[in-house]
Amino acid sequence: MIRWGVVGVGYISRRFAQGLKHVDDVQLTHVWSRRPEPTAEFAAEHGGIACDSFEALIESDLDAVYIATAHPSHAAYSIAAMRKGKAVLCEKPAAVSLAELDRVLAVARETGMLFMEAMKPGFYPLYRALREHLAVDPIGQPNYIRAGAGVANTPPQHAAFDPQRAGGGLLGIGIYEAFLAVDWLGASHEVQTLGRVAGGIDLFASVNSAHEHGIAQWYCGLDLHGRGDALICGPQGNVTIEAPWWNPQRATIAYVDGRTVELDKPFVGGGLNYETEHFCDCLRVGAAQSPAISHERSRQMIAMIDQSRTALGLPPLG
Ligand SMILES: NC(=O)c1ccc[n+]([C@@H]2O[C@H](COP(=O)([O-])OP(=O)(O)OC[C@H]3O[C@@H](n4cnc5c(N)ncnc54)[C@H](OP(=O)(O)O)[C@@H]3O)[C@@H](O)[C@H]2O)c1
Numbered sequence: 001m002i003r004w005g006v007v008g009v010g011y012i013s014r015r016f017a018q019g020l021k022h023v024d025d026v027q028l029t030h031v032w033s034r035r036p037e038p039t040a041e042f043a044a045e046h047g048g049i050a051c052d053s054f055e056a057l058i059e060s061d062l063d064a065v066y067i068a069t070a071h072p073s074h075a076a077y078s079i080a081a082m083r084k085g086k087a088v089l090c091e092k093p094a095a096v097s098l099a100e101l102d103r104v105l106a107v108a109r110e111t112g113m114l115f116m117e118a119m120k121p122g123f124y125p126l127y128r129a130l131r132e133h134l135a136v137d138p139i140g141q142p143n144y145i146r147a148g149a150g151v152a153n154t155p156p157q158h159a160a161f162d163p164q165r166a167g168g169g170l171l172g173i174g175i176y177e178a179f180l181a182v183d184w185l186g187a188s189h190e191v192q193t194l195g196r197v198a199g200g201i202d203l204f205a206s207v208n209s210a211h212e213h214g215i216a217q218w219y220c221g222l223d224l225h226g227r228g229d230a231l232i233c234g235p236q237g238n239v240t241i242e243a244p245w246w247n248p249q250r251a252t253i254a255y256v257d258g259r260t261v262e263l264d265k266p267f268v269g270g271g272l273n274y275e276t277e278h279f280c281d282c283l284r285v286g287a288a289q290s291p292a293i294s295h296e297r298s299r300q301m302i303a304m305i306d307q308s309r310t311a312l313g314l315p316p317l318g
Helices: 011-020 036-046 054-058 071-083 098-112 125-136 170-184 274-285 295-311
Strands: 002-007 026-032 064-067 087-091 117-120 144-150 188-198 200-209 215-221 231-234 235-242 250-255 260-264
Touching: 002 011, 002 054, 011 026, 011 274, 026 036, 026 054, 026 200, 054 071, 054 200, 064 071, 064 274, 071 087, 071 098, 071 235, 087 125, 087 274, 098 117, 098 295, 117 274, 117 295, 125 235, 125 250, 125 260, 144 170, 170 200, 170 215, 170 231, 170 295, 188 295
Parallel strands: 002 026, 002 064, 064 087, 087 117, 144 215
Antiparallel strands: 144 231, 188 200, 200 215, 231 235, 235 250, 250 260
16 A cells, blocks of 8 residues: 655546546545645545644655646756655646756765656556557657647636746646657757747747657647647558647558558546556555656656756756
């Protein structure tokens, strides 16, 4: 039985708690957030003890902590939890800059605690089925990716519009596109970015990135209604993952010989359960990092975001 503590009781923590019900041999035992009332409500709805302080939570008898607060607080909570001997699954972005992430990863190495960024898409049944299918019926080494997301219905009071809470499309949404690019094409060596900045945050970014195996073109924004599908091309075919590709359920593979293959893999439990299951498997075998979302993979993703932010003239964070 893996005992979980949850830090933050907002939108994604509720989804995490729902997902946990679909994972074997786990229990939500403790929860903390800054305001007692929503913390108590969360505990009443999802179980666990409502802790009075973050310190009380990390000193409790639990195995793993899920951190789902605003971006700039992820690093400090992760570091403190690992220092208390807790494994950490931290929401994306794991840190607001590469420099800050490196400080977190240094503590992960020093303590030997499992640390993983909660980068969910690769764990969904569709994404796994796609990988398995391409292993036996390949499109060749992918050499071009096109993807993006625009979330025009984000309310103005949301953290995404607040520079003090490390808002902006790149850190909130673009990190997913960065994942897709590095997952299929490898680390980037050049990142070019155009965009729109207002109120101290990036409202829109259009990025071309050159990677070990090819080129990615991706966008993220808060001022447009984007389409949210993803295209992965290789010499013998291409894959379209239907929108929203970051919660994937359907994909079509079109081969150069004229064949098409449809993949249809609905997910259950809200989708976060698959990454949680993987994290628990890593914890049970004593791994210090996930082979899927390795520390280096997280570094590659945030490095791209750093470079895009710099290109748009945004200040360094963390
Ligand atoms: N994986 C995914 O699919 C996904 C989806 C959405 C979000 N996320 C990530 O999850 C994180 C939270 O997003 P959300 O949409 O759940 O936000 P949210 O609904 O605003 O909830 C954030 C929670 O964290 C608390 N919090 C915020 N800043 C804090 C701080 N400095 N110290 C302690 N508690 C703090 C908030 O408490 P108060 O009420 O006191 O502010 C609230 O309980 C973000 O980093 C985001 O990128 C991931």
